[in-house]
Amino acid sequence: MATGPKNLYQKCREYRDSADARAQGFYPYFRSIEEPHGNYVVCDGEQKIMIGSNNYLGLAQDPRVVEAACEATRRYGAGCTGSRLLNGTIKLHVELEEALADFLGREASILFSTGFFANQGALIALTEDGDAILCDRENHASIIDGCQFAPGKLIPFRHNSAASLENRLKRLPDEAGRMVILDGVFSMSGDIADLPSIIPVAKRHSAMVYVDEAHSLGVLGRQGRGTVDHFGLHDDVDIVMGTFSKSLGSMGGFIAGNAELVEYLKHKSRCLIFTAALAPAIVGGVMKALEIMQEEAWRIDQLWRNTRKMHEGFKRIGFQIGETQTPIVPILIGSEAKAFVFTQRLFEEGVFATPAIYPAVRYGEAIVRTSFMATHTDNDLDRVLEIFEKLARELGTFDDPAYLNPGRRKNTFDFSLSNPVAVEAV
Template sequence: MNSFEYLEKEIQVWKDRGTYRPLTELESEQGSKVSINGREVIQLSSNNYLGLTTHPRLKRAALEAVERYGAGTGSVRTIAGTFSMHEEFEAKLARFKHTEAALVFQSGFTANVGVLSSILSEKDVVISDALNHASIIDGIRLTKASRRIYRHVDLEDLEKALKETQTARTRLVVTDGVFSMDGDVAPLPEIVELCEKYDALVMVDDAHASGVMGRNGRGTVDHFDLNGRVHIQVGTLSKAVGVLGGYVAGPFVLRDYLIHRARPFLFSTSHPPAVTAACSAAIDVLLDEPQLVDRLWENTRFFKEGLARLGFDTGKSETPITPVMVGEDALAMKFSDTLLQEGVYAQGIVFPTVPKGQARVRTIVTAGHSKEDLEQALTAFERAGKKLGII
């Protein structure tokens, strides 16, 4: 019987390089501060942009749904797992996104995989930004369509790919709205114009823009006033929305097709009532409490300015995702460990998540952070950065 010695050897290599990282256990709710190893620290690594994971309206909605509908659904959506609340939430989500329809998946990852693996065939071409999310990359791997990768946000390279693929039945251009590691924003107006010029479809993954950009957090499509001009919008319910899941928003025909052909949707049990109810409550909060988004951006500007003043390199970030560039993998991890000693939880990100030589500590501020939290965090960054010679 074969053993797993080869896996043990590979893990040992990671340990020797200083890039091995065990899971971090949180001993508290997900807030601006969390408890780790019995100690309260400032949280700068969660995707809880608006603090909705603990919002009273979401918690109340989840509890009421459990009491009324139970803990689970007991089936996939296409057999016996579609409750009225699922359909009602998707209709609400479509109205929020200014699209004809929406369909919820178990995660943002499965939403991307479900779309790309099901709607394209060998007659088609998918054209993807080089720094798109891993779920887009895996979705492309599962399709029989030809693929072209264009240089990151390089419009000339994108146009070249569009020119060279005009014999295909369908060209689908796919981009993140906000890129998750660097925090930069796709040049969506120019991408849409090119796709209209060359008769191509546009798909935007707005995972890190949902709840963050656009009116009431509707995403980059709304931020750039492109409603009705982007064919497929993918988003998440797991980040700023504060709960769990992903969604696809677009025309009715797309929703209908995905229900019948998207394998992650077909073969996964539907979201439990608590999740669906809490997600629905989150949309109400986005509509009723826009000040949360305003506060998120105020905190973002304050923290970015503080890091720049200290001399840190934050790359090309334009959003609450603010990488503190380090370069060397082991140093990034050591920086993260030193920050934790100083009372800040901010994870190091290294290869293969980012290219070699571009290791960083990635930070995300939230609407829940106070100015005092962020001032303390900046002090910790200054101490750790000077201790390690990063600044």
């Protein structure tokens, strides 16, 4: 019997995962926050310690940042109603681009409406058919998706492995342009890109180096200049990408580099040309946050004190926190269901954290992703540790095979691309 053409709506009708998790009482997504206060939030009328944000310096709710956003709105309006290229550029955009370039010691920068678009926009515009994008396997989804849509071919290398990178690079023909791209701080594992090992390999093979500083701005380097600055490798990195959605407390992204690169992107990046410019409120707020970040050194100092306290505290209890070196602390749980249950119990006990499951992490290695802030108090952090310890006992976390066989991490990670043909087998 003819059934007619395929119905694209069918998969939506059949999708049950979220409804099942809700029915079982541990659905962890789209939780509605009534009052964000930085280190704590109010949900359903109850206060929760927030350890699930990327608001590392506590600037998202800073009254000076909020006032700057309001002032920009009063002056320039609620939105720009068009692309930067055409009618959407206001003086504030240009000032922020100059401030970022100056801060990072680059000739120029260009703003994008999200960090996701910055990565996609740059990768699509800069590579051509036959070029190779050498991509750390644990890079963020915006890079992976950017590679998928870019004309250049995605070639993954083993996480933070200069040897694996070398292996890939030496097989490329001379005609292939090469770009090596990696997160400065990896968003799930919290480890830092091994630029001192990776960059010499990239240079030996004439590859352009591109570093995504989303989680390192405001965290590493002088006054929060990021991983490239942390290692003092400015001259060896061609492209720096950053976001405003973490330490700078807002949203949006940018690419910084030499003037020719930025000029090219301004005229060739579809992710910039065919979308509306960042709203004045965002630009005004980010500009103020960037100023505060440079003026108030205590924030980064306190962020690192809190980070060290939590690394030590979780390890003392017996949690596996992987290779993290930063305020992102992944708490290995194991199965996805257990990670959901752990997250839900945390919430009930007054802690807001988020689970991360495949494909954000490897199969069978679901985590509760925690991240810490400059504005967490000792009381907040002690309470968090106390609750984690109590729940690990209650839920038998340490009886999970992941804890019994800590060396079993296998590189089963794939990128869940809709078009896996673009990925060279590793």
